[in-house]
Amino acid sequence: MVKENKFQMDLKKELKLRFPGCIVQKLDPNDMQGIPDLLVLYGPYWATLEVKRSANAPHRPNQDYYVNLMDQMSFSRFIHPDNKEEVLDELSHAFRSNGKTRISKR
Numbered sequence: 001m002v003k004e005n006k007f008q009m010d011l012k013k014e015l016k017l018r019f020p021g022c023i024v025q026k027l028d029p030n031d032m033q034g035i036p037d038l039l040v041l042y043g044p045y046w047a048t049l050e051v052k053r054s055a056n057a058p059h060r061p062n063q064d065y066y067v068n069l070m071d072q073m074s075f076s077r078f079i080h081p082d083n084k085e086e087v088l089d090e091l092s093h094a095f096r097s098n099g100k101t102r103i104s105k106r
Helices: 003-018 063-073 084-097
Strands: 023-026 036-040 043-052 076-079
Touching: 003 023, 003 036, 003 043, 003 084, 036 076, 043 084, 063 076, 076 084
Parallel strands: 043 076
Antiparallel strands: 023 036, 036 043
16 A cells, blocks of 8 residues: 555656646645645646545545535545546546637747
8 A cells, every 4th residue: 555645746746747837736734624635726727636545544524525615616536546547537627628728829
């Protein structure tokens, strides 16, 4: 089983590769109990990710509340090694489907 902090560090690197120019910010859990671990800013869009070491890792108080609330606002998920690809694909789709039409300026 991968340690959560190692998974989170690798995830931050992968997010920056998948979404060039994005900002990945570690959020302070002491600020608001249950707030997701990572904030991803990409162009005009944002997402939060609550990092877990496994699918059955316990949820802390308020984590479900904030992940659900932020998912209604934009995009938020619990992410762990077993669902990483699925969540990143959903995030990619969310960033793409909400994007503005881009016209090439040649």
